[in-house]
Amino acid sequence: MAENGEHDQATIRAILRYLAESALFVNNDRLGIKDSDIIKLNSEDGFSQRRTKRSLAYLEEIGAISLVSGRPKLHKLVR
Numbered sequence: 001m002a003e004n005g006e007h008d009q010a011t012i013r014a015i016l017r018y019l020a021e022s023a024l025f026v027n028n029d030r031l032g033i034k035d036s037d038i039i040k041l042n043s044e045d046g047f048s049q050r051r052t053k054r055s056l057a058y059l060e061e062i063g064a065i066s067l068v069s070g071r072p073k074l075h076k077l078v079r
Contacts, residue, residue: 019038
């Protein structure tokens with residue numbers, strides 16, 4: 001991933017917030033928020049789809065999130 005600039009940090013915070021809210025309100029990981037929904041929400045907040053996807057990959061790479069499902073693509077926070 002490219003260097004983590006301030007904008008990337010904002011994207012990462014948004015992703016972590018959405019995943020934390022999902023974990024708070026949904027007991028089953030497979031029913032959590034889909035990556036496509038996170039991408040859409042971030043897009044509405046002005047973050048590009050590419051930046052969000054890179055941030056998701058970065059968070060998975062550092063072990064902050066893990067893949068729950070490949071189709072639809074879905075991640076969860078690592079506890």
